Amino acid sequence: MRKLLLSFTLLLTLGFVQAQTRITGSVKTSKGKSVANASISIKNSYDGTSSDITGHFDFTTTEKGKQVLLFSALNQDTDSLVLTIEGKPMNLSLLMNDAVNELETVKISAGTYTTGDAKKGAVLSSIDIATLAGSRADVIAAMQTLPGAQAAGSESGLFVRGGTAAETKTYFDGMLVKSPFNATVPDQASRGRLSPFLFKGTSFSSGGYSAQYGQALSSALVLESTDLPEKTTTGITLLSVGGGVDQNIRYKNSALSLGGYYYNLAPAYSVFKQQQNNFIKAPEQLGGSLQYKAKTSGSGMLKFYAAYGVSQLSLDKPDPNTAASPTYFSNDNSNIYINSTYKEYLNTAWKLEAGISYNRDQDKGLVAQDNYKRTDKLLEGRATLTHYYGHLSNLKFGAETFNTGRAESLNTLGRSYTDQLTAAFAETDIFLSSRVVARTGLRSEYSGYLKRYNLAPRLSLGYKTSAASQLSFAYGRFYQNPEDSYLIQKPLDYEQADHYILKYELNLADRLFRVEGYYKDYANLIKVNGTSLDNSGNGYARGFELFLKDKKTIPNGDFWISYSFLDSKRNFANYPMLATPAFAAKHTASMVAKQFIPSINSQIGATYVFASGRTYVNPNNPVYLGDKTKSSNNLSLSLSYLTHVCKQFTVLYVNASNIAGFKNIYGYQYSTDGLTRRAIQPSSRRDLIIGLIMTIGDDTFIR
């Protein structure tokens, strides 16, 4: 009977007052730092606790036998441990590994400035680009405030680290854009054709870029288009120079966008005197676009973009040889651009990207009495496969083919050329740890017109020196076909450049500092000797750049400062000797500030750009390109006022360029006898644009 009582008591204890085991211990990182606020728990039970500020924990559990202990914390990898709980108190020392944090992981970044998604270490957001004072929502103009790029001058395009504009290529979702600029006006910079609102991210690389991109000696501007718009909205833009309408229609898994615009610069030109050319017909542009985007599955996306635009202008261009009779010039331009891409994850380890694009740009008109016509074409097909392995590493390979060429005529004479250029590339990102990454790549091209192969190795290394700082190095060899204007004369060889880049970056939550030094070696550049062309040109560029962005110092304010030092000489084109080109100012600095003032619902922006003198050819100076202009200054201001018109969210903005009226000169054009010259200046001394952007159908105010 005693026995019975005893077992009865035992059973009672087991059944009703479950035995508790006390578990204590501490959590530390593998480097010995205490982890506070870690969660420690027994799997499939409620038992557990959180570690205190010293990393210690203490809890009791009613579980018995083999159990899994889970532990997790912010910034740490989740881990587990199998325990055998037998009722005796347990003391545990838990170790956790630092989690690989996207922001703190080493990145491939030498030479590259990324904009867009702030999470991926972007330098500028899309809104930064759109609202930059002086940029007038032009992606290219915004990029000119970044280190490495020359300040805007009298030519279109981005001049990067001593390279010509033709050495910078623009890519739209990975596809090369052959004619990214509006029709060229003599001695004036043209705007980029692509609106910044089309893109969610921009990566501006001033050197050492990926093997995915070819046919660019100096720089790659990689634009990544937006995904599906959130809502159905209508946008209306009214400017002092024209206007546009666009309609986004959102379906469940797809969206259609239609847009149209019309610009006429005649009223603006009547107010702001044009110093470069005497316009007979100020530029007039008309165009439209269509976009369709569809989610083809949980991870698949199809994008289609098509745009068509026409423009017209005519002018008298002053000629220093015949001051009394300027040269007549007219231009009718039409541009078609179609881009279609498809992206899908085949499984968790493989991603497929494919695309096809077409660009046709036609200029025609009169130069003096001569009829000219020029048609540039590019049809591209591209496919890339990416394989993900390990924790972060990947292998990417693909191929692309370009059918490209130009046809031109002057009166009854005509000529043309077509090249079929095919490229294959492979590249791998290997993370040796979350602190060390190496990217090695190889690209090979064959041109049917040049009848030549090339092989371009690329290498990029990153080493994380602390959680916030990184040291990077990049090397690459880059090839590109000579410009169309040369190739149409005869097939030549590839032009070539080697880049060596060393960069240090300190990236704090609201501040970013970068310093980068580089050396660039050019070979096989095109030389013009009288009427003969060959690849005997060469050159170099070296320099360093500083960049500082700060969102912290001024409340509601944001500013960045760029400085570039450039020492470059080249012997190419019609240069008789090694000389510093006009597009290689020694010192370039820009300061951009933005301040939101809540009390007046407005954002004020200011952009100041300084460039030291540019060289120019003076036939009276025996030294070629031996003369320099004075340095140039430009201060632009913008004001955006956020309000409602008819209950619809509206932004009213004013953008004034060169508000102080600095008299900037980019160079001089001499008469053949060297006795008279004409200054090349900005198209107008000052400029002002007033605009109104209205969004209908989105009561959350943001598109």
Add this chain to the structure above:
Amino acid sequence: MKILTKTFSLALIVFSLNTSAQSAAGKFQMGMKKGLEMLGSAKGSDGFNSTANYFERVAQAEAKEWTPFYYAAYSNLIAGLTTTDKSVKDQYLDKALAEVEQANGLSPDNSEIYALKGYVQYIKLSVDPQARLAMMSASAASLAKAKALNPENPRIYLISGQNTFYTPEAFGGGKAKAKAILETAAAKFAIFKPSAPLEPNWGADQVKDLLAQIK
């Protein structure tokens, strides 16, 4: 005698098994009650982090219940909102968003879950408004969905009113505009009864606080 012992023991075992089956539901109720008490008395980011850890433990043990995920998300949201350490703010909020999605998986088309999602999205936006303006639409879309599912849920109006309260007038916010929405919230809170004891029943005090700040 032996037989008696055996039968007795067997009976006891059956009895205790029976109670444990019965108590499974009770254990969950009790566990959640304890968690809600912790939540009620939590102070500071660390306090809400502990509460979040607690609800996460309950959530992983109770595979079919949405409320532990909901309260874990809510606790992480408040931990993220109150922390002064900028480097972990987004991590708390990202955890909250992930837990909202898990709750949504267990209880689809739940007005409460969409309302909380709209709250988290707005706080995500407020971490870096310039770069994350797109989250404003996302937050509004979640709240609209919550409203379509149950227009009587007072937390929708609290969150929407609160978002409006903290949004600059230039972006369509402001105190004046928030007032009307918060008054609707107060009216809805006055008649609101949760359909089950563990379901969300927070926010009435916040409405009063915000309205007091407007007056």
